[in-house]
Amino acid sequence: DAGVTQSPTHLIKTRGQQVTLRCSPKSGHDTVSWYQQALGQGPQFIFQYYEEEERQRGNFPDRFSGHQYPNYSSELNVNALLLGDSALYLCASSLVQGAQETQYFGPGTRLLVL
Protein backbone atom coordinates (compact mmCIF):
# COMPACT_ATOMS: atom_id res chain seq x y z
CA ASP A 1 0.00 0.00 0.00
CA ALA A 2 1.76 3.12 -1.26
CA GLY A 3 1.81 6.02 1.13
CA VAL A 4 1.78 9.71 0.31
CA THR A 5 4.48 10.67 -2.17
CA GLN A 6 5.85 14.12 -2.99
CA SER A 7 8.14 15.50 -5.65
CA PRO A 8 10.69 16.87 -5.88
CA THR A 9 12.43 16.18 -2.57
CA HIS A 10 14.55 19.33 -2.71
CA LEU A 11 14.35 22.51 -4.75
CA ILE A 12 16.39 25.70 -4.99
CA LYS A 13 14.85 28.84 -6.51
CA THR A 14 15.64 32.55 -6.57
CA ARG A 15 13.44 35.41 -5.43
CA GLY A 16 10.65 36.27 -7.84
CA GLN A 17 10.54 32.85 -9.47
CA GLN A 18 7.60 30.48 -9.48
CA VAL A 19 7.55 26.90 -8.18
CA THR A 20 5.25 23.88 -8.49
CA LEU A 21 5.25 21.06 -5.96
CA ARG A 22 3.46 17.77 -6.51
CA CYS A 23 1.70 15.27 -4.28
CA SER A 24 0.15 11.85 -4.80
CA PRO A 25 -2.19 10.81 -1.99
CA LYS A 26 -2.31 7.49 -0.20
CA SER A 27 -4.25 4.87 -2.14
CA GLY A 28 -7.99 5.29 -1.60
CA HIS A 29 -7.73 8.82 -0.20
CA ASP A 30 -9.66 11.66 -1.83
CA THR A 31 -8.59 14.76 0.12
CA VAL A 32 -5.24 16.53 0.00
CA SER A 33 -3.99 19.20 2.40
CA TRP A 34 -0.83 21.28 2.16
CA TYR A 35 1.23 22.61 5.04
CA GLN A 36 4.27 24.86 5.30
CA GLN A 37 6.83 24.08 8.00
CA ALA A 38 9.43 26.76 8.59
CA LEU A 39 12.65 25.79 10.33
CA GLY A 40 12.05 25.10 14.01
CA GLN A 41 8.29 25.58 13.75
CA GLY A 42 5.20 23.43 13.59
CA PRO A 43 3.44 22.97 10.25
CA GLN A 44 1.03 25.73 9.18
CA PHE A 45 -2.07 24.88 7.15
CA ILE A 46 -2.09 26.36 3.63
CA PHE A 47 -5.20 24.85 2.02
CA GLN A 48 -7.14 21.66 1.39
CA TYR A 49 -8.58 20.18 -1.79
CA TYR A 50 -11.52 17.83 -2.12
CA GLU A 51 -13.36 16.89 -5.31
CA GLU A 52 -11.03 19.22 -7.24
CA GLU A 53 -12.17 22.25 -5.23
CA GLU A 54 -10.42 24.27 -2.55
CA ARG A 55 -12.33 23.29 0.57
CA GLN A 56 -10.51 25.28 3.24
CA ARG A 57 -7.76 27.87 3.24
CA GLY A 58 -5.36 29.06 5.89
CA ASN A 59 -3.85 32.49 6.31
CA PHE A 60 -1.64 32.50 3.22
CA PRO A 61 -1.54 35.09 0.42
CA ASP A 62 -2.93 34.54 -3.06
CA ARG A 63 0.60 33.82 -4.28
CA PHE A 64 -0.09 30.34 -2.97
CA SER A 65 -2.48 28.41 -5.19
CA GLY A 66 -3.29 24.80 -5.82
CA HIS A 67 -5.02 22.26 -7.94
CA GLN A 68 -6.41 18.78 -7.56
CA TYR A 69 -6.76 16.37 -10.47
CA PRO A 70 -9.46 13.72 -11.04
CA ASN A 71 -7.05 11.04 -9.80
CA TYR A 72 -6.84 13.03 -6.50
CA SER A 73 -3.20 14.06 -6.97
CA SER A 74 -2.47 17.69 -6.22
CA GLU A 75 -0.12 20.56 -6.97
CA LEU A 76 0.95 23.53 -4.89
CA ASN A 77 2.05 26.60 -6.84
CA VAL A 78 3.85 29.55 -5.33
CA ASN A 79 4.38 32.70 -7.41
CA ALA A 80 6.78 35.60 -6.87
CA LEU A 81 8.88 33.67 -4.37
CA LEU A 82 10.17 35.47 -1.29
CA LEU A 83 13.08 34.51 0.94
CA GLY A 84 10.52 33.77 3.66
CA ASP A 85 8.95 31.04 1.53
CA SER A 86 11.95 28.82 2.29
CA ALA A 87 10.49 25.90 4.20
CA LEU A 88 9.54 22.24 4.17
CA TYR A 89 6.25 21.82 2.31
CA LEU A 90 4.21 18.87 3.50
CA CYS A 91 1.33 17.20 1.75
CA ALA A 92 -1.20 15.17 3.72
CA SER A 93 -3.98 12.96 2.43
CA SER A 94 -7.16 11.73 4.09
CA LEU A 95 -10.49 10.12 3.32
CA VAL A 96 -13.76 11.87 3.94
CA GLN A 97 -15.46 9.09 5.88
CA GLY A 98 -18.04 10.35 8.30
CA ALA A 99 -16.33 12.88 10.51
CA GLN A 100 -13.29 10.81 11.41
CA GLU A 101 -10.70 12.15 9.03
CA THR A 102 -7.09 11.33 9.85
CA GLN A 103 -4.32 12.89 7.81
CA TYR A 104 -1.27 10.96 6.63
CA PHE A 105 1.78 12.94 5.63
CA GLY A 106 4.32 12.61 2.86
CA PRO A 107 8.08 13.13 3.28
CA GLY A 108 7.88 16.75 2.17
CA THR A 109 9.61 19.00 -0.36
CA ARG A 110 12.34 21.24 1.02
CA LEU A 111 12.33 24.57 -0.80
CA LEU A 112 15.20 27.01 -0.52
CA VAL A 113 14.73 30.51 -1.94
CA LEU A 114 17.93 32.49 -2.54
Add this chain to the structure above:
Amino acid sequence: AQSVTQLDSQVPVFEEAPVELRCNYSSSVSVYLFWYVQYPNQGLQLLLKYLSGSTLVKGINGFEAEFNKSQTSFHLRKPSVHISDTAEYFCAVSETGGGNKLTFGTGTQLKVEL
Protein backbone atom coordinates in the same frame (compact mmCIF):
# COMPACT_ATOMS: atom_id res chain seq x y z
CA ALA B 1 -10.20 29.07 16.16
CA GLN B 2 -8.00 26.59 17.93
CA SER B 3 -4.52 26.86 19.38
CA VAL B 4 -2.03 24.34 20.75
CA THR B 5 0.65 24.95 23.35
CA GLN B 6 3.55 22.60 23.84
CA LEU B 7 5.17 23.91 26.98
CA ASP B 8 8.55 22.23 26.58
CA SER B 9 10.67 22.96 23.52
CA GLN B 10 13.27 20.37 24.53
CA VAL B 11 13.09 17.34 26.82
CA PRO B 12 16.32 15.46 27.58
CA VAL B 13 15.90 12.02 29.14
CA PHE B 14 18.07 8.98 29.77
CA GLU B 15 17.40 5.73 27.97
CA GLU B 16 14.90 3.44 29.73
CA ALA B 17 13.54 6.35 31.78
CA PRO B 18 9.87 7.41 31.53
CA VAL B 19 8.91 10.58 29.68
CA GLU B 20 5.92 12.89 29.42
CA LEU B 21 5.52 15.49 26.69
CA ARG B 22 2.93 18.11 27.56
CA CYS B 23 0.24 19.49 25.26
CA ASN B 24 -2.55 21.93 26.07
CA TYR B 25 -5.12 23.17 23.60
CA SER B 26 -7.71 25.91 23.33
CA SER B 27 -10.90 25.65 21.30
CA SER B 28 -14.48 26.90 21.42
CA VAL B 29 -15.74 23.70 19.78
CA SER B 30 -15.18 19.98 20.20
CA VAL B 31 -11.88 18.75 18.83
CA TYR B 32 -10.00 15.70 17.73
CA LEU B 33 -6.46 15.39 19.09
CA PHE B 34 -3.34 13.95 17.51
CA TRP B 35 0.33 13.34 18.21
CA TYR B 36 2.76 13.14 15.30
CA VAL B 37 6.49 12.35 15.33
CA GLN B 38 9.04 13.77 12.92
CA TYR B 39 12.45 12.19 12.52
CA PRO B 40 15.27 14.32 11.04
CA ASN B 41 14.71 15.24 7.41
CA GLN B 42 11.45 13.32 7.22
CA GLY B 43 7.72 14.00 7.13
CA LEU B 44 5.26 13.48 9.97
CA GLN B 45 4.22 10.05 11.22
CA LEU B 46 0.99 9.58 13.17
CA LEU B 47 1.67 8.25 16.68
CA LEU B 48 -1.86 8.21 18.05
CA LYS B 49 -5.20 10.01 17.95
CA TYR B 50 -8.17 10.74 20.14
CA LEU B 51 -11.50 10.92 18.33
CA SER B 52 -13.98 9.79 20.99
CA GLY B 53 -14.53 7.13 23.65
CA SER B 54 -11.86 6.09 26.13
CA THR B 55 -9.73 9.02 27.20
CA LEU B 56 -6.59 6.84 27.35
CA VAL B 57 -5.29 6.27 23.85
CA LYS B 58 -2.54 3.84 22.94
CA GLY B 59 -0.39 4.39 19.89
CA ILE B 60 2.59 2.96 18.09
CA ASN B 61 6.05 2.40 19.55
CA GLY B 62 4.71 2.07 23.11
CA PHE B 63 3.39 5.63 23.38
CA GLU B 64 0.09 6.54 25.00
CA ALA B 65 -1.78 9.77 25.69
CA GLU B 66 -4.62 10.80 27.95
CA PHE B 67 -7.31 13.29 26.98
CA ASN B 68 -8.35 15.51 29.88
CA LYS B 69 -11.24 17.71 28.84
CA SER B 70 -11.41 19.73 32.07
CA GLN B 71 -7.74 20.65 31.82
CA THR B 72 -7.80 20.83 28.00
CA SER B 73 -4.71 18.66 27.88
CA PHE B 74 -3.47 15.72 25.84
CA HIS B 75 -0.11 14.73 27.30
CA LEU B 76 2.00 12.05 25.64
CA ARG B 77 3.75 9.42 27.75
CA LYS B 78 6.07 6.48 27.39
CA PRO B 79 7.15 4.33 30.36
CA SER B 80 10.62 3.52 29.01
CA VAL B 81 12.26 5.39 26.14
CA HIS B 82 14.81 4.14 23.65
CA ILE B 83 17.54 5.96 21.76
CA SER B 84 15.47 5.54 18.60
CA ASP B 85 12.71 7.73 20.14
CA THR B 86 14.91 10.79 19.65
CA ALA B 87 12.82 13.02 17.38
CA GLU B 88 10.51 16.06 17.24
CA TYR B 89 7.00 15.48 18.55
CA PHE B 90 4.03 17.60 17.50
CA CYS B 91 0.63 17.83 19.11
CA ALA B 92 -2.24 18.86 16.82
CA VAL B 93 -5.98 19.51 16.97
CA SER B 94 -8.79 19.66 14.46
CA GLU B 95 -12.46 20.53 14.75
CA THR B 96 -14.94 17.68 14.86
CA GLY B 97 -17.67 17.56 12.26
CA GLY B 98 -15.55 17.72 9.15
CA GLY B 99 -13.14 20.26 7.72
CA ASN B 100 -10.13 18.59 9.25
CA LYS B 101 -7.58 21.40 9.10
CA LEU B 102 -4.86 20.57 11.64
CA THR B 103 -3.51 23.21 14.00
CA PHE B 104 -0.10 22.25 15.34
CA GLY B 105 1.94 23.19 18.35
CA THR B 106 5.53 24.34 17.99
CA GLY B 107 6.91 20.91 18.79
CA THR B 108 8.96 19.26 21.52
CA GLN B 109 12.42 17.90 20.76
CA LEU B 110 12.88 14.65 22.68
CA LYS B 111 16.54 13.77 23.12
CA VAL B 112 17.26 10.36 24.58
CA GLU B 113 20.73 9.95 26.04
CA LEU B 114 22.69 6.89 27.12
